[in-house]
Amino acid sequence: MTMKIAATASETAGGDDPILFRGPFEETIPAMARLGYRAAELHIYDSDCIGRERIFRLLEENGVELVSIGTGSAYEKDGISLGGAGRETREAAIRRLEGHMKTAAPYHGIVIAGLIAGRVEDCGGDKGQFVRNLTESLKICGELAEKYGVYLGFEVMNRFESDCGTNIEEGKALLSMVGSDRIKLHIDTVHLNIEEDDIGAAIRQAKGQICHVHVADNNRWYPGHAHIDFKGILKALRDIGYDGALALETVNFPDTETAARKSLSYLRGILDIL
């Protein structure tokens, strides 16, 4: 069993954003390392402006591996998306993801395509056009991922936050249209909890096609706080040979240290007996 438990961190997150460690990476990367984390998912607005060398140095100094990069704030702040109507917005989104690929490259990490996929409304409500745009953009991203030696994780997100690939089956169908070995599914327990009839069965149908996993309980608190069946989910992941990361896309309630400690001990407890 080699799944890695990764802490999320962002320099700009606040409020009920599902990010465990908030504030300058100079503080959060050492803090997660002190609590026992050896892997991180960093949420970054723009990799080309953040000081890549600074991040590499902090990770190195603290013995933390960069497993994935969260990219959604570009959509939230700038509205750029892979499926949007204008060529410029799509190219800007692809360029933003390319910047993140350069950051992920030394770690062969995952760059996430979640919210940055965009919504049908970005395409004037034309779902066919949106899906065509998204597919074409993802093909380009697949070539870039190959160039940088990374993977793009297409995040399966529930119907209230996305319009294409809202469950594992639809996600697989989209990726088969894209046809890139460098793009795989990225699943998130919160979204699976909303959309799947049987989460374990859906995961087992995606053997070899999952590259990244977000974990949080059904209300986005740390795993073990509420009612998601993490034992069943981790067993299904183990059964399909998944050996990537379990990244904690959780709120930091009641506080970062408590959520980080409880997440680690709960998930380790399950992984140890699988």
Ligand code: LER
């Ligand atoms: C992004 O990873 C995600 O899961 C969304 O629900 C945004 O928070």
Ligand code: MN
């Ligand atoms: Mn997620």
